[in-house]
Amino acid sequence: MNTIADDDYFEVAGRKFRSRLLVGTGKYKDYQQNADALEASGAEIVTVAVRRVNVTDPDQPMLVDFIDPKKYTYLPNTAGCFTRDDALRTLRLAREAGGWNLVKLEVLGDQKTLYPNMPETIKAAEVLLNEGFEVMVYCSDDPIQAKVLEDMGCCAIMPLGAPIGSGLGIQNPVNIRIIVEQSSVPVLVDAGVGTASDAAIAMELGCDGVLMNTAIAEAKDPIRMARAMKAAVEAGRDAYLAGRMARRKYADPSSPLAGLI
Amino acid sequence: MRITVNGKETFAEEGTSVQELLVQMRLDSRKIAVERNLEIVAKSAYQSTMLEDGDQLEIVHFIGGGQ
Numbered sequence: 001m002n003t004i005a006d007d008d009y010f011e012v013a014g015r016k017f018r019s020r021l022l023v024g025t026g027k028y029k030d031y032q033q034n035a036d037a038l039e040a041s042g043a044e045i046v047t048v049a050v051r052r053v054n055v056t057d058p059d060q061p062m063l064v065d066f067i068d069p070k071k072y073t074y075l076p077n078t079a080g081c082f083t084r085d086d087a088l089r090t091l092r093l094a095r096e097a098g099g100w101n102l103v104k105l106e107v108l109g110d111q112k113t114l115y116p117n118m119p120e121t122i123k124a125a126e127v128l129l130n131e132g133f134e135v136m137v138y139c140s141d142d143p144i145q146a147k148v149l150e151d152m153g154c155c156a157i158m159p160l161g162a163p164i165g166s167g168l169g170i171q172n173p174v175n176i177r178i179i180v181e182q183s184s185v186p187v188l189v190d191a192g193v194g195t196a197s198d199a200a201i202a203m204e205l206g207c208d209g210v211l212m213n214t215a216i217a218e219a220k221d222p223i224r225m226a227r228a229m230k231a232a233v234e235a236g237r238d239a240y241l242a243g244r245m246a247r248r249k250y251a252d253p254s255s256p257l258a259g260l261i
Numbered sequence: 262m263r264i265t266v267n268g269k270e271t272f273a274e275e276g277t278s279v280q281e282l283l284v285q286m287r288l289d290s291r292k293i294a295v296e297r298n299l300e301i302v303a304k305s306a307y308q309s310t311m312l313e314d315g316d317q318l319e320i321v322h323f324i325g326g327g328q
Contacts, residue, residue, distance in 0.1 A: 024327025034325060049326025050294075052267040052319065058287040063323050079326050089296070093321050096301050097294035106328065114328075138328065164328045191328045213327025 008237070010186045010208040012155045013102045013134035015073070019044045020203065021233040022075070022188065024213025028222065031066035037216055038067060041226035045073045047104055047211065049080070050094045069098070075136065077104035082117070084124040091128060103128070104158070106138035106190075114164040114191075118145050122152070129153045138190050141175040143182060150185055157183055158211065161202060162192025165214045169198035173205055180206040196225075196232035203236025204244070262314035273312050280307040283320075293322045 009016040022045040028034035038046060046067060054060050076094030078087040084107060091103045107124055109117030116139050128135050129152060136156035137149050146157045159179055162168035169192060170176060180187045186208035193199050193212040202210045210233055219225035264273050266286075273282060279302055283290050295302040296319040302310050312318075 025325035026327040028325060031325065047327055048323040050321050051324045051326075053288060053293055053322050055267050055269060055286060055320070062292060063325055064292055074323060076323065077326065077328065079328055089299070092301050093294040093296055093319070094323075095294075096304065097292070097321060097323060211328070217327070 008241070012136060012186055015102075017044050017073075017209075019230075019233075020209035020237055021199070021229055022047065022209055022211040023216060023226070023229075024211070025049075025063060025067065026079075026213050027217035031061055031063060033222060034217075035066040037222045037226040038072070039226075040223045040230070041216065042230045043072070045075050047075045047077045047079075047213070050076055050090050050097065073102070074098050075102060075104050077138075078106050078124075080108070081106070082108050082120075084120045084127070087120075087124045088127055091133065092131075095133070101132060102134045102136070102155075104136045104138065104190075105154075116140050116160070118142070122148060125149060125152055125154055136188075141172045141179065143175060143178045146179045146187075147182060150183055154185065156186045156188055156208075158188045158190035160191040161189045161198065162194075164191040166192055167194030167198075167215055167218075168192055169194050170201050170205070173201065176202070176207065177205050193229075196228040199229050199232040200236035200239070203233055204239050206240050209233070262312070264312055264314070264316045264318060266318045267320060277312045278308055279310045279312065279318075282312060282318075283307065286320075288320065293320055295320050 009018045019042045021041055021043045023041050023043045024047045025034050078090045081087040087107050107117050107120040108114050125135050135154045137154045138158045139145055141159040161170040188209040188211055189202040189207050190211040193215045199210045216222050216225045298317050
């Protein structure tokens with residue numbers, strides 16, 4: 001039996017995805033390890049970066065030779081962009097390179113924390129939406145900012161669980177839960193997951209998915225960790241759908257008291 | 262004429278199109294995107310877009326990246 005029902009999926013930009021684990025493609029030893037980890041993760045969406053081609057050595061291996069854009073949905077993101085204009089330029093190029101409109105916007109505010117710059121993010125989202133992009137958006141875990149982005153027309157809200165690459169886990173589950181409850185578009189935790197239990201917690205909060213990179217890429221065995229994350233996301237999703245038991249202050253025996261000798 | 266590609270100054274013959282430049286550089290046009298003087302050059306326009314002296318080109322592709 002499949003752990004997740006066949007009709008359980010989330011939808012962005014008119015496309016349905018059964019895997020709720022989204023993975024990055026950075027920090028791996030090489031593209032082959034990356035491709036193997038991706039396979040083990042079961043992810044259907046991969047984030048990719050847009051960078052200059054190597055003009056002096058055009059024969060260097062390219063990501064598309066290892067991870068087939070026909071099999072996986074490439075989600076270009078603006079990692080490393082600190083202003084609205086940098087993000088716009090990057091995503092316009094991405095649209096031309098990839099030939100499609102679904103993108104992940106992130107505008108960073110600070111080198112040390114890589115925390116999102118929300119005013120710039122909102123300004124960039126406005127232009128992108130006007131230009132016909134489908135915008136999944138990295139944001140702070142502030143429900144008010146998340147609502148602003150949703151109302152503008154962003155197709156997925158992606159609050160951070162903790163700073164990018166920190167592996168600290170979900171630092172503010174209360175806010176994540178509020179964002180999940182108020183949103184009518186998918187909510188995905190983006191950044192901060194360190195290990196499998198963190199991913200499960202995000203899913204138990206009712207998130208539609210989790211995006212991670214470092215937690216898999218920097219594990220001692222990235223392929224095994226990818227598999228662990230797949231299981232964790234599925235377990236968390238199932239637990240959320242199953243509905244957890246109520247918390248009690250005191251013990252409640254599981255065996256009947258009647259008939260006790 | 263002088264053009265700048267990805268921040269490096271280089272020479273190109275008069276009348277070189279974007280398509281020809283990509284061929285000279287041995288780049289697969291299906292895997293890249295081109296920006297010329299801050300404007301995107303559509304793939305369909307590579308053939309018809311002629312380079313001019315002083316052009317600033319950015320040629321990019323997708324690489325591994327996370328957040």
